[in-house]
Amino acid sequence: MRVRLEDVARAASVSPKTVSRVLNDEANVSDDTRQRVLAAMQAMDYRPHPSARSLAGHRSFLVAMLYDNNDNPASTYLAEIQDGVLEACDEHRYSMMVRPLRMRSGDFIRRLDALIADHHPDGVVLTPPITDYAPLLKRLREAGVPHASVSPAHRGKGIIGVRMDEQQAARAIVEHLLALGHRRIAHVVGIADHGASRWRLAGYREALAAAGIAEDPVLVVQGAFTFGSGVEAARKLFALKKRPTAVFAANDDMAAGVMWAAGEYGIKVPHDLSVCGFDDIPLARQLWPALTTVRQPAREMGKLAALQLLEVVRDRSPGRLAQVGFSLEVRDSTARVP
Amino acid sequence: MRVRLEDVARAASVSPKTVSRVLNDEANVSDDTRQRVLAAMQAMDYRPHPSARSLAGHRSFLVAMLYDNNDNPASTYLAEIQDGVLEACDEHRYSMMVRPLRMRSGDFIRRLDALIADHHPDGVVLTPPITDYAPLLKRLREAGVPHASVSPAHRGKGIIGVRMDEQQAARAIVEHLLALGHRRIAHVVGIADHGASRWRLAGYREALAAAGIAEDPVLVVQGAFTFGSGVEAARKLFALKKRPTAVFAANDDMAAGVMWAAGEYGIKVPHDLSVCGFDDIPLARQLWPALTTVRQPAREMGKLAALQLLEVVRDRSPGRLAQVGFSLEVRDSTARVP
DNA sequence: TCGCGAATTGACAGCGCTGTCATTTGTGTC
DNA sequence: GACACAAATGACAGCGCTGTCAATTCGCGA
Numbered sequence: 111m112r113v114r115l116e117d118v119a120r121a122a123s124v125s126p127k128t129v130s131r132v133l134n135d136e137a138n139v140s141d142d143t144r145q146r147v148l149a150a151m152q153a154m155d156y157r158p159h160p161s162a163r164s165l166a167g168h169r170s171f172l173v174a175m176l177y178d179n180n181d182n183p184a185s186t187y188l189a190e191i192q193d194g195v196l197e198a199c200d201e202h203r204y205s206m207m208v209r210p211l212r213m214r215s216g217d218f219i220r221r222l223d224a225l226i227a228d229h230h231p232d233g234v235v236l237t238p239p240i241t242d243y244a245p246l247l248k249r250l251r252e253a254g255v256p257h258a259s260v261s262p263a264h265r266g267k268g269i270i271g272v273r274m275d276e277q278q279a280a281r282a283i284v285e286h287l288l289a290l291g292h293r294r295i296a297h298v299v300g301i302a303d304h305g306a307s308r309w310r311l312a313g314y315r316e317a318l319a320a321a322g323i324a325e326d327p328v329l330v331v332q333g334a335f336t337f338g339s340g341v342e343a344a345r346k347l348f349a350l351k352k353r354p355t356a357v358f359a360a361n362d363d364m365a366a367g368v369m370w371a372a373g374e375y376g377i378k379v380p381h382d383l384s385v386c387g388f389d390d391i392p393l394a395r396q397l398w399p400a401l402t403t404v405r406q407p408a409r410e411m412g413k414l415a416a417l418q419l420l421e422v423v424r425d426r427s428p429g430r431l432a433q434v435g436f437s438l439e440v441r442d443s444t445a446r447v448p
Numbered sequence: 449m450r451v452r453l454e455d456v457a458r459a460a461s462v463s464p465k466t467v468s469r470v471l472n473d474e475a476n477v478s479d480d481t482r483q484r485v486l487a488a489m490q491a492m493d494y495r496p497h498p499s500a501r502s503l504a505g506h507r508s509f510l511v512a513m514l515y516d517n518n519d520n521p522a523s524t525y526l527a528e529i530q531d532g533v534l535e536a537c538d539e540h541r542y543s544m545m546v547r548p549l550r551m552r553s554g555d556f557i558r559r560l561d562a563l564i565a566d567h568h569p570d571g572v573v574l575t576p577p578i579t580d581y582a583p584l585l586k587r588l589r590e591a592g593v594p595h596a597s598v599s600p601a602h603r604g605k606g607i608i609g610v611r612m613d614e615q616q617a618a619r620a621i622v623e624h625l626l627a628l629g630h631r632r633i634a635h636v637v638g639i640a641d642h643g644a645s646r647w648r649l650a651g652y653r654e655a656l657a658a659a660g661i662a663e664d665p666v667l668v669v670q671g672a673f674t675f676g677s678g679v680e681a682a683r684k685l686f687a688l689k690k691r692p693t694a695v696f697a698a699n700d701d702m703a704a705g706v707m708w709a710a711g712e713y714g715i716k717v718p719h720d721l722s723v724c725g726f727d728d729i730p731l732a733r734q735l736w737p738a739l740t741t742v743r744q745p746a747r748e749m750g751k752l753a754a755l756q757l758l759e760v761v762r763d764r765s766p767g768r769l770a771q772v773g774f775s776l777e778v779r780d781s782t783a784r785v786p
Numbered sequence: 787t788c789g790c791g792a793a794t795t796g797a798c799a800g801c802g803c804t805g806t807c808a809t810t811t812g813t814g815t816c
Numbered sequence: 817g818a819c820a821c822a823a824a825t826g827a828c829a830g831c832g833c834t835g836t837c838a839a840t841t842c843g844c845g846a
Contacts, residue, residue, distance in 0.1 A: 114802060119613060125826045130804060138824055157565045161508070162802035164499035165831050185527045185730075193517060205545055205567060227495045229543060337734035370736055373711045392523075396675035398708055411738060452832060462795045468834060478842095500832035503801050681787055 121421050122150040133158055160205070173423075174231040174414060176222075178240050179210040183366045186391050187408050188237060191260055194237050194412025202420050205347075207231065213240050219249055233257060233419045235412070236271070239304045258419035258429070260411050263305025270415040270422060270429035276306060276388075277438040280358070280406045281320075286402070286438060287356045288321050289360050291447035292384060295327040296354035298343040298364050304335075307353050310360045310388060321444025329354055333364045340367020348375045355383060355447050362387035362394045363404055369443065380445035390439055399442030400416060407434055451492045460488040471496055475636060481675045498543065502568075509542050511761075512569040514560075515625045516578050517548040523748050524729050526575060529598055529637050532750025533573050540758050545569065551578050557587055564591050571595060571757040573750070574609070574777075596757035596767070598749050601643025608760060608767035610752040614644060616725075617660075617742045617774040618651025619698070621724050622673045624740070624776060625694045626659050629723060629785035634667040634692035636681040636702050648698045648726060666694055678705020684714045693721060700725035700741055707735060707781065718783035728777055737780030745772055 115133070119126040124143060131139050132147040140146075150156075160382055164170050175195050179186050199206040203235060209225055211218055225231070231259040234257040240246060248307060250257050259271035262272045265303035300307035311330070318325055331346050331415050335338040340359055359365035365387030369379050377383050379399060387394060390405040413430050455470070457464040462481060468627060469477050469484040472659050477485075488494075501509050513533050530546060537544040547563055549556055563569070572595040579597035588595050597609035625633050635652045638645035649668070656663055669684050671677040678697055682705060685692055697703035703725030707717050715721050717737060725732060728743040752770050760767040 115804095116802080116807090126802090127804075127826060127828095131825090134804085140820095140824065143824080156566075159802050160567065161499040161502035162831090163804080165503055165833085166803040166805080168804085168831075170499070178525075179531060185524045189517075192546070196546065196548065203566075207543055208534065208546060210534065213832085227493075228541070229498065264471070279475055309475070337731060340735055341734070367734070374736065393675060396679070396705070400710065401790090406565070410599045420749055450832090453834095455830080465796060465798095465834075466794085469795090472834085478794065481794080495831050498803090501834080503803085503831090504833040504835080506801075506834085628816095723818090 112159075113154045115156070115158065118147065118150045118154060121148045121154060123401065151194075156200060156428040166318065169232050170230045171228060172207060172231045173199050173204050173208050173233050173235060173304070174207045174225060174229065175235045175237065175418065176209050176211055176240060176246075177237045178213045180212040180214060185391060186393075187368050187406075189276070190416075191237055191412035194409040195260035195416040197409075198416035198420065200415045202424070203421065204232070205224065206416075211240065213243055214320075218243075222246065222249055222392065223253075225253060231255060233423045234319065235415050236260065236262070236418060237412075238306060239301070241271075242305065256422045256424070256429075258414045258415045258418060261305065262431070265431060269431055270418045272432045272434060273413045274406055274411065274434050274436050275312040276309035276406075276436075277316065279406075280310040281317040281389065282313075282436075282438055283316050283388070283402070283404050284317035284358055285321075287358065287384060287386065287444065288317065288323075290356075290384065290444060293323060293447070294326070294329065294354045294356070296347050296357045297330055298340060298357060298359040298368065300333060300335045301362040302332070307360055309437040314358060326417070329419070333360065333367075335361050337363045337367040341365030341371045342367075342372035343371055344368040345374075348360055348372075348377065353383075356444070357385050359385070359387050362389045362391045362401060365443075366393060366397055369401070380443050381446055384444040384447075385443055393441070394441075397443070402441045402444040403439050404438050405437045407436075410434060450497075451494045453494070453496065454484065456488050457491060460485045483491070491587045498626045500589070507570050508568045510545060510567060510573050511537050511542050511573060511657065511757065512547050512563060512567065512572045513575065514547050514549055514578060514584075515575045518550040524731075525727060525744075528746035529575055529750035529753075532747040532752075533754040535747075536758065539686070542570070542750050542758065544754075549578065551581055555672055556581075557583055560587055561591075562582065564593060569593060571761045573753050573757060574600070575597065575750075576644060579609075580643065588634035590729045592758060594760045594767075596753045596760070598753045599643065599770070601646070603769060604614060606650045607769055608756050610756065610770045610772060612744060612749065612772050613765060613773050614647035614774075615651040615654065616778075617625045617744075618648040619655040620651075620774070620776055621726070621740070621742050622652050622655035622696055623659075624778065625696065625722060625724065625782065626655065626661075628694075628722065628782060630662060630694040631785070632667065632690070632692045632694070634669065634685050634695045636669055636671040636678060636697040636706065638671060638673045638702070640699040641669070645698055652696060660735045671705075673699050673700065673701060675705040675708070678702030679709045680705075682706040682709035683712075685716065686710075691721075695721065695723050697723070697725050700727045700729045702764070703739055703741065703763065703781075704731060707739070709734065718781050718784055722782040722785075724782055732777070732779075735781070740779045740782040741777050743775045743777050745774075748772060 115129050119129045138167050236259040241262040331343040333343045357368050387403040390403045394401040394403045421427050453467050457467045566694040576599050579600040632779050669681040671681045726742040728741045732739040732741045759765045
């Protein structure tokens with residue numbers, strides 16, 4: 111039969127309420143008692159019943175991760191974030207629920223309300239690109255549900271979660287190309303209204319400007335974060351009279367598309383063309399030549415965002431926007447200008 | 449304030465217990481009463497409190513999806529299954545929890561026990577490759593937790609879930625190559641102990657045998673379901689004195705690797721070499737030329753598996769192993785033998 | 787119309803925990 | 817050593833629902 115809190119209490123010769131206090135890390139329990147209770151819990155392999163805790167305590171010990179499975183950047187990126195969030199939740203004995211939501215669909219808010227009404231999550235983790243969707247944020251605030259974002263586009267006060275300095279990272283990778291002697295550097299942009307696209311474009315521009323290079327508009331082509339859009343963007347670039355010597359794609363999928371298109375045109379990477387991406391998804395390492403890119407620690411970011419959230423949920427702390435570092439993964443797809 | 453079952457009861461002029469009966473679709477409620485209660489629920493937008501239901505009813509309304517994030521076939525495949533499972537759970541107002549487990553790790557069973565003890569899932573969905581891990585199945589049976597599998601390797605009685613006739617599908621795609629005149633057809637095998645690898649290899653052999661072609665062992669090379677392993681396998685094949693005219697890779701990632709390697713060797717697909725894969729992941733459509741492959745309806749399979757499971761959980765039905773059809777997606781990577 | 791078994795409905799306790807508040811124990815002060 | 821006050825602990829009700837079983841109503845044949 112199941113071990114209940116009452117059983118632990120009896121074993122430790124204290125009242126159930128005291129065991130509850132220990133379980134919830136509350137103050138006003140003597141060290142001696144706390145130890146005794148913890149020992150009893152351990153010995154009996156006590157597992158609190160989440161539903162009972164939730165019912166009596168008016169909290170669910172549940173974190174929901176919201177994502178947009180319709181136009182998400184890349185499913186492997188989300189999967190990594192998911193793993194990170196899950197890890198953080200596990201550590202704090204919270205459970206996690208995932209929730210696909212279609213931002214462009216009419217019932218977005220209704221589905222969000224249903225989630226809240228049905229499951230009462232103690233907090234919510236938002237992933238790109240739904241970190242900045244105003245009606246969503248408004249609704250969460252109204253409902254009093256704390257939320258943390260992975261890579262939010264805005265940095266207003268009250269925004270908690272985790273971010274990476276993507277603009278800085280984009281600038282760094284373009285500077286890497288500049289250092290290799292490239293001057294005609296193209297950029298394949300991501301979906302227009304994603305924060306990621308804006309930052310990466312800004313970083314690209316910043317690097318060029320700092321190097322005193324005027325931006326050539328034909329070298330900035332629109333993509334959509336997909337492999338196919340990378341292929342198409344590259345075809346446009348390769349059709350140019352004066353081709354670029356390097357391409358910085360706003361994510362790895364598109365970079366792979368660029369490399370693929372290069373193959374079509376008989377352009378050798380990196381000999382004739384340097385290509386770099388952003389994110390460092392598993393594919394980047396598997397491509398040949400291996401892709402130079404920026405490592406975005408998605409898993410770690412998911413975990414950190416969830417940890418920020420849990421801090422707010424548990425300790426009523428104000429929470430903060432943590433920042434993670436990036437690293438340039440220089441591999442074989444970039445070389446000195448021909 | 450929250451609408452409770454009691455409030456609905458009052459509005460419908462019945463006892464709380466009767467509302468509960470309606471909520472749980474129990475028998476012995478007159479049609480008239482049922483309608484009245486349902487109307488009241490609707491009008492008041494009543495949402496049962498899952499924790500209260502769980503606590504009182506000794507069930508959790510929770511389905512856990514187990515997966516191996518260490519050596520999983522492909523993360524987009526899992527993501528699709530996850531979406532399908534989620535959809536089925538939503539329809540039946542169950543919640544879903546995801547659970548990464550490392551099959552090769554020592555604490556596998558301990559983590560499984562923790563999952564059961566902590567969350568009491570009413571059922572579990574197993575995804576490849578952990579559909580047939582004996583200690584896991586044993587433990588689930590001991591704990592009395594019903595489980596459904598997506599593509600289980602074995603078909604013993606009591607195995608419920610969903611399968612696709614992968615051998616038949618593999619045979620079909622190889623027959624497609626044969627119909628194009630190919631006789632020297634290579635096969636890149638997946639991870640050895642995965643059911644998927646065995647079936648696909650068996651289908652390959654079956655097709656060759658039926659066509660009266662003796663298997664050439666050098667044309668069957670080992671891969672590991674990853675892009676990189678596809679590249680390496682292809683390099684071995686291209687180093688052969690007598691190259692194959694077609695390659696059937698056991699999944700799309702490896703097929704993409706084969707196409708990539710073909711680029712390295714200046715081999716034109718499909719002119720010089722036909723390539724086909726298996727799964728129809730998004731990448732397949734994005735490759736150039738687009739990849740001929742077998743469509744494995746992962747999302748639908750996840751949904752069906754979950755539906756089978758829920759049937760068992762809710763109606764105590766014995767459950768069955770559903771079967772889904774496959775379809776050959778003939779695209780541009782296969783052509784008549786040169 | 788009456789009686790009887792089946793169908794329908796309801797009363798009530800309790801699932802395992804926590805919030806509230808009362809009670810007990812400890813600590814420092816003069 | 818007595819007192820004031822804070823820290824530690826416990827008693828008890830109740831979170832929102834369902835299981836059990838008793839009570840009531842219904843349908844139908846005699």
